Amino acid sequence: MEELLKEIENFIRKKKMTATSFGIKVTKNPLFVFNLRKGKGCTMATRDKVLNFINDNSTGPDAA
Numbered sequence: 001m002e003e004l005l006k007e008i009e010n011f012i013r014k015k016k017m018t019a020t021s022f023g024i025k026v027t028k029n030p031l032f033v034f035n036l037r038k039g040k041g042c043t044m045a046t047r048d049k050v051l052n053f054i055n056d057n058s059t060g061p062d063a064a
Contacts, residue, residue: 001040001041004042004047005036005037007050008022008033008036011058015057019032019034019037020033026049027049027050
């Protein structure tokens with residue numbers, strides 16, 4: 001999960017998005033990123049959803 005968290009942190013920093021906004025937009029859970037930061041995990045389905053969102057929104061400064 002550390003690698004997933006790194007991907008998320010890089011994405012939200014690049015997009016100037018809050019962790020709460022990311023969690024709501026991608027998982028409908030405002031605490032999703034905070035929980036990962038605390039060491040909690042997620043399902044493979046959620047992981048795939050997060051990575052797909054990041055990949056789909058990685059181009060352009062305001063694509064997210």
